[in-house]
Amino acid sequence: MDDRKLAILRAIVTDYVSMREPVGSKVLVERHKLDVSPATVRNDMAVLEEEGYITQPHTSAGRIPTDKGYRLFVDRLGTVKPLSMAERRAIQTFMAGALDVDDVVRRTVRLLAQITRQVAIVQYPALSTAIIRGVETVVLNADRALVILVYSSGRVEQRPIEIGGSSEEDIADLRGRLNAALIGLSAAKAMEVLAGFLEVSHPVDQVLATVVVTALVEILGGDPSTKVVVGGVPNLSRFLDQFETTVKPVLETLEEHVVLLRLLGEASSSGDVTVRIGKENSYEPLQSTSLVASSYGSGADSWANLGVVGPTRMDYPSTMATVRAVARYVGRFLAEG
Amino acid sequence: MDDRKLAILRAIVTDYVSMREPVGSKVLVERHKLDVSPATVRNDMAVLEEEGYITQPHTSAGRIPTDKGYRLFVDRLGTVKPLSMAERRAIQTFMAGALDVDDVVRRTVRLLAQITRQVAIVQYPALSTAIIRGVETVVLNADRALVILVYSSGRVEQRPIEIGGSSEEDIADLRGRLNAALIGLSAAKAMEVLAGFLEVSHPVDQVLATVVVTALVEILGGDPSTKVVVGGVPNLSRFLDQFETTVKPVLETLEEHVVLLRLLGEASSSGDVTVRIGKENSYEPLQSTSLVASSYGSGADSWANLGVVGPTRMDYPSTMATVRAVARYVGRFLAEG
């Protein structure tokens, strides 16, 4: 891949992000002092388009980046933009004087939403290492049973369920599969796994499985690390035209906290700030948005994820820098008390 | 006010609500078997318009109700629409199996949002009668002091503040005014009052007042009854065109929980379901919406507010019936345990 082509792609991405409209060959050479003529740029653009990095909304319009184009930009072209002094100060003053975990999370959401001017999502930190040691079931009579969740810390939680005559074998089988899937996971992870469990599991006894999974979800729901807080939703109104279809699916997703939990988990499993661009998102209603996520926290016993959702046409360098900075700061802040 | 004019107003409101477009004299007589000619209806409509109950978006369009028209409709014309069987069942199954207060509130929000297909707001119930007995201040040194909040239950909460050299008199004066304003109030009410306190209070020492009020707000923020939960935001996307300006102010308001708390409190002070239509709302960004609210709870020691926000063009009878039913049901539910 040509150096100049990369430069052109970078120019297209930055220009499109800031100008909000398709960018043509002429303005490109003007604004970015590429020392070639528009015609040359056009040739390169044709190649870039053929390779799927850019596209034109219609003939006789400029080019806009595709998801693949953004991806290349994020991976190889984006120069990390350091935070402004004002932003650094904002982070500090915003977090100073936070009272408790609740308050920290609330403030973090506001902070993220405010700086990035996008929708912010913050998962509650898991303060104690709550690892699942096992799922038990105790049949009380023909109709009722107990679902019991045991944590490695020794904590035990239970919930009664209706089993309506399911056989002992089915119950044992289900329990076995649940244990296989859940043991060793944190509450938050378990929540994510359960969100997909019903689809994967062979429906030997679909009703029973649903009931048990629901009970487990309710138990896990009591764990703070399965909670997420969303803020900055009004920022979506700046992009009402961007999302190809409508905002509705996006808004709906933002109320599905289990889904958000899963997406955050998927995205930020790999240490540093991670980006999911458009179609890369596994969750279909968000495929016209991008997710920038990171884990945060300090030490093994206190960590969780946070992130930002916005249009694919997003200022990735800034957003990524902000998410990273906030994640680090909040992590340190929690560590200190 | 003529009987027939009232009938016409009612017809206009119901038709406009269901059809979503201005309604003219012709369709009116057709759909509502008024035994008069369109011309007669037109005359009546002219009068109704003159009196401010309806208006036309432009010449040669039908009429739509004004806020005043909706008001009359709600006060005198709306026939309470009983809930459908499905809705009753939905309420019961939705609430059944709620685990704790958190869960009840969450479910209530979902329920309200789902049935009314609008944005639902639910305030946490104040489970214990937390009445404020007084605000104290203790000066530690020239720079620092303690703000102390005493509840009638005997509970005491405090927070350190920076006073940066404010005089003892100013502090005492401020304390006096705060006590006058807050004693006898519930935490939630106090929160509402504080939200407006800084504007009303003479700014003898504005900085000090801000610091103290902030501290109190933070203390009160720990009380569950000052929390509200919002749900069903995606429903707003059905009305993107309705709100004359944009959705942005509405979305922003929905994140200002203190404001929501105040609005709910104002609206539902009077026992039964209350409606605030458009400009009747004291909070300007919501003046293109209507708020349907009610208090809920059982007994003196457990009550709070809930409600629904939607476009002024709203099915008031249904919405009011739903809000009332949900409020009652949740109240009973809480009373039973």
Place this chain on the structure above:
DNA sequence: CCCTAGCACTCTCGTCTTACGAGTGCCAGT
């Protein structure tokens, strides 16, 4: 071989015109 200049072509967008139709207000008549 790569770049450039020139040119014809395509498509969107804004503007303008026009025709239509819904709905009104008013007046004269029952």
Place this chain on the structure above:
DNA sequence: ACTGGCACTCGTAAGACGAGAGTGCTAGGG
């Protein structure tokens, strides 16, 4: 007091049209 008739207004949909932006292609130059 109501109704039928009628002229009038005005928003909207549909078409026409020119301007402008941007492209792809081709032929020529370093």
